Amino acid sequence: MSLDDDTLLTRHLDGELDRAETEKLKARLAAEPALARRLEELKTASLPFRAAFDALAEQAPVERMTTRFEAAIASRIAPARRVFPWPAAAAAALGLLVVGGVLGRLTATQEEDTWRAAVADYMELYTAETFAESDASTLQKQLTALSDGLKLKLDPGALVIAGLAPRRAEILQYDGAPLGQIGYVDADRPIALCIIDDGEPDSGQSVAERDGLSLVFWAKGGRGYLAIGKAPAARLAAFAEAARAQLN
Amino acid sequence: MSVSEVRDGIPALMARLWRYALVLAGSRDHAEDLVQATCLRALERESQFTPGTRLDHWLFSIQRSIWLNQMRASRVRAGQGLVDAVEALSLDGAHEIETNIAARQVLAAVGRLPEAQRETVLLVYVEGYTYREAADALGIPIGTVMSRLAAARGALAKPAAPPPQT
Numbered sequence: 001m002s003l004d005d006d007t008l009l010t011r012h013l014d015g016e017l018d019r020a021e022t023e024k025l026k027a028r029l030a031a032e033p034a035l036a037r038r039l040e041e042l043k044t045a046s047l048p049f050r051a052a053f054d055a056l057a058e059q060a061p062v063e064r065m066t067t068r069f070e071a072a073i074a075s076r077i078a079p080a081r082r083v084f085p086w087p088a089a090a091a092a093a094l095g096l097l098v099v100g101g102v103l104g105r106l107t108a109t110q111e112e113d114t115w116r117a118a119v120a121d122y123m124e125l126y127t128a129e130t131f132a133e134s135d136a137s138t139l140q141k142q143l144t145a146l147s148d149g150l151k152l153k154l155d156p157g158a159l160v161i162a163g164l165a166p167r168r169a170e171i172l173q174y175d176g177a178p179l180g181q182i183g184y185v186d187a188d189r190p191i192a193l194c195i196i197d198d199g200e201p202d203s204g205q206s207v208a209e210r211d212g213l214s215l216v217f218w219a220k221g222g223r224g225y226l227a228i229g230k231a232p233a234a235r236l237a238a239f240a241e242a243a244r245a246q247l248n
Numbered sequence: 249m250s251v252s253e254v255r256d257g258i259p260a261l262m263a264r265l266w267r268y269a270l271v272l273a274g275s276r277d278h279a280e281d282l283v284q285a286t287c288l289r290a291l292e293r294e295s296q297f298t299p300g301t302r303l304d305h306w307l308f309s310i311q312r313s314i315w316l317n318q319m320r321a322s323r324v325r326a327g328q329g330l331v332d333a334v335e336a337l338s339l340d341g342a343h344e345i346e347t348n349i350a351a352r353q354v355l356a357a358v359g360r361l362p363e364a365q366r367e368t369v370l371l372v373y374v375e376g377y378t379y380r381e382a383a384d385a386l387g388i389p390i391g392t393v394m395s396r397l398a399a400a401r402g403a404l405a406k407p408a409a410p411p412p413q414t
Contacts, residue, residue, distance in 0.1 A: 006399075041405045048351075051351060053267055053370070057263040057267045060262065060267060062259075065262050065284065069259070072287070
């Protein structure tokens with residue numbers, strides 16, 4: 001029996017012959033007893049494969065694998081969410097897709113955006129009460145700490161932005177770089193102005209939206225700036241514009 | 249959304265991924281690691297999944313490529329070689345119920361097939377791939393799928409009684 005015939009019979013048993021081929025095979029089977037016998041032999045190899053492997057699948061450690069998988073999702077959600085889901089849709093919505101270069105820049109900055117995404121992550125939890133007003137001397141102390149940390153002169157007067165007075169200031173850090181945050185409240189909504197001293201290259205203003213938060217950010221003099229809040233995009237843009245004019 | 253389609257679809261497919269991983273990797277420990285790596289890779293690439301297409305086939309192809317490109321080579325390098333598939337494709341436990349006896353025999357027979365035939369048998373006879381789909385999944389010509397299955401059938405077939413002497 002030739003290998004070609006085994007292949008032909010296998011295709012027949014697997015339902016992979018077309019009608020003409022089937023007719024032709026039937027004629028040959030009628031005329032060639034050896035071929036018919038070989039067909040019967042190969043038919044005995046039609047074993048209950050599926051049932052056997054289903055029995056095997058029942059022994060799969062599904063629960064343990066699922067737990068591992070879910071743990072992996074949980075530990076990944078934070079970093080995954082740190083990548084802004086903006087490039088095409090959001091940028092287009094914001095009218096930024098004027099030239100290909102803009103998209104290129106947005107995509108390129110995605111990877112470096114971890115500090116902004118980290119801020120956005122916790123910013124989601126903030127309310128106006130988070131930025132309860134500090135008294136003048138406390139605020140002054142906070143701003144002094146911020147100025148020292150960021151090596152940037154900041155005084156309360158210069159931080160009145162778009163008619164909003166700073167409420168609270170704190171120094172955080174991201175990946176070893178000092179990250180200052182100044183809290184504002186606009187129409188009962190928290191807005192934060194963040195400054196990081198991470199030596200990033202200068203960049204013009206970019207806009208993003210994420211989970212109900214508006215973001216405007218830029219970089220100048222080795223520092224990254226971010227205005228972020230639950231305020232409407234236009235309101236936040238005005239705030240950012242004023243901040244940029246006053247600080248840079 | 250493709251995002252939730254991948255993430256939500258994975259748990260229901262884990263047992264099938266594991267059994268394919270067992271056919272590829274030949275040991276339960278490695279199979280489990282391979283499934284885990286596959287699921288994570290799928291999450292990373294979920295934007296590449298086309299909603300409405302076969303998630304199972306997509307995951308299988310990711311799993312196969314991780315096995316071939318990463319794990320297989322490192323296992324061979326580590327001197328572990330490839331475990332006897334007959335041993336890997338066996339059922340645990342002492343319940344010698346009748347269905348399991350048949351299942352054991354089938355698994356052992358498949359385990360004795362050469363690696364390439366074993367994988368093709370799994371895809372076509374267990375997972376229900378068409379020849380065309382199997383050829384695409386394995387990156388081989390459709391004729392090779394046919395000859396592998398014919399060879400597998402030849403090996404698994406019971407010889408018929410000798411033809412009557414004339």
